[in-house]
Amino acid sequence: MEKPIALIVDDEPDIRELLSLTLARMDIDARTAADLKEARALLARHSFDLCLTDMKLPDGNGIDLVEHIQHHHSRLPTAVLTAHGNVESAVCALKAGAFDFVSKPVDLRMLRSLVNAALRLNRRHGEPAAPALQLLGESPAMVTTRRRIAKLARSQAPVYISGESGTGKELAARLIHAQGPRADKPFVPVNCGAIPEDLMESEFFGHRKGSFTGATANKEGLFQAAQGGTLFLDEVADLPLHMQVKLLRAIQEKAIRPVGESREIPVDVRILSATHKDLDALVEAGEFRQDLFYRINVIELPMPSLRERREDIPLLAEHILDHLAREQGTPRPRLGESALAALARHAFPGNVRELENILERAMTLCDEDVITESDLQLRPPSGDAPTAQGEDGAALSLEPYLGNVEKKTITQALEKTRYNKTAAARLLGISFGALRYRMKKLGLD
Numbered sequence: 001m002e003k004p005i006a007l008i009v010d011d012e013p014d015i016r017e018l019l020s021l022t023l024a025r026m027d028i029d030a031r032t033a034a035d036l037k038e039a040r041a042l043l044a045r046h047s048f049d050l051c052l053t054d055m056k057l058p059d060g061n062g063i064d065l066v067e068h069i070q071h072h073h074s075r076l077p078t079a080v081l082t083a084h085g086n087v088e089s090a091v092c093a094l095k096a097g098a099f100d101f102v103s104k105p106v107d108l109r110m111l112r113s114l115v116n117a118a119l120r121l122n123r124r125h126g127e128p129a130a131p132a133l134q135l136l137g138e139s140p141a142m143v144t145t146r147r148r149i150a151k152l153a154r155s156q157a158p159v160y161i162s163g164e165s166g167t168g169k170e171l172a173a174r175l176i177h178a179q180g181p182r183a184d185k186p187f188v189p190v191n192c193g194a195i196p197e198d199l200m201e202s203e204f205f206g207h208r209k210g211s212f213t214g215a216t217a218n219k220e221g222l223f224q225a226a227q228g229g230t231l232f233l234d235e236v237a238d239l240p241l242h243m244q245v246k247l248l249r250a251i252q253e254k255a256i257r258p259v260g261e262s263r264e265i266p267v268d269v270r271i272l273s274a275t276h277k278d279l280d281a282l283v284e285a286g287e288f289r290q291d292l293f294y295r296i297n298v299i300e301l302p303m304p305s306l307r308e309r310r311e312d313i314p315l316l317a318e319h320i321l322d323h324l325a326r327e328q329g330t331p332r333p334r335l336g337e338s339a340l341a342a343l344a345r346h347a348f349p350g351n352v353r354e355l356e357n358i359l360e361r362a363m364t365l366c367d368e369d370v371i372t373e374s375d376l377q378l379r380p381p382s383g384d385a386p387t388a389q390g391e392d393g394a395a396l397s398l399e400p401y402l403g404n405v406e407k408k409t410i411t412q413a414l415e416k417t418r419y420n421k422t423a424a425a426r427l428l429g430i431s432f433g434a435l436r437y438r439m440k441k442l443g444l445d
Helices: 013-025 036-045 062-072 087-096 108-124 140-152 169-178 197-205 241-253 279-284 290-296 306-328 337-345 351-365 398-416 421-428 432-441
Strands: 005-009 029-033 050-054 078-083 100-104 159-162 187-191 230-234 270-275 299-302 387-389 395-397
Touching: 005 013, 005 036, 013 029, 013 108, 029 036, 036 062, 050 062, 050 108, 062 078, 062 087, 078 087, 087 100, 087 290, 100 108, 140 169, 140 299, 140 306, 159 169, 169 187, 169 230, 169 270, 197 241, 241 290, 279 290, 306 337, 306 351, 337 351, 398 421, 398 432, 421 432
Parallel strands: 005 029, 005 050, 050 078, 078 100, 159 270, 159 299, 187 230, 230 270
Antiparallel strands: 387 395
């Protein structure tokens, strides 16, 4: 088996030598470059398995090299060396497509962990995700979402998964983990809203025996349980402000301090987070820390609602009915045309989860082997957009009309304020965060 080859780019000879020696002990060959020009020349002549680059270079910066590699060598994992505490540079590098970052002075243990993860990523290229993990659908929205998940799996950047309840945010997080270099390590999901506030610090970071009443033994926290793998923070918007501060430090320093412990413990965990709430609006209202928002929202993955991909409903329904029939050990009924038409018209505020509940109920109520519209027992939720019949008998929804009116109003406000979003929000009588949310939802950003 051939040795992996790494490209090291740094203008300091001592750093190039230190990194080369560290990689040599890991049985990895290295080529070195002192600037961008030399690095690009080496990339043109050789094939590499990993690139480590300093942020500051004589003829540019590490982000320039990350962007060059993304464009010309997209499957090459690139890590950026940043000054200690320079979170902004690290976030910029991750947004540009860097695999990960390492703070100077370089922690060799963390570096070795990063290098191993990058090499595992290359070895896993082409391996399918676990068969049980599937995001079904052939709509353009789902094809795009699966493509983005595959790309995000190759990075170590924190990902914020947004979307309504029932759209599959945890499934998306599991797929990012399963398709990445941490797939053989733990995936630890946690519902942040389900942990009592007075136990949060102990749950996340662990505690030492005797650190508080009831602490009768040492206990590992969620960060330690996810060591080497992925920690998925579901409903992250429910974290109280004091816990947001501690979480921010853990993410930035890649270290935690268990309750009752005097020293910090380094951790190697990828952070994925999700919520159905509008985090922009919560930041605007002062209910969610802006610095933590920027740190977990390095890359956003929006999950489409079922209303945005109605063409996937027949495929999803067949899959759900197959699963329910296997689980219950009963013959699988088929969906009648009237039932399928009713599902196509339904608003689905609960998205795929609601579709699952509807079909499970219908299987119990249906006679013989056909599910009819009456078996579905669909009820329009409160506030659901009313529908009317057009001249051709097709259902007309109020939603597209209102969306067009909203889009036109926002566009007019932006034009009047010369695209000053703060002024436009003031003109519309809404918060800046609410305007950003609506612009993103309507495709105006």
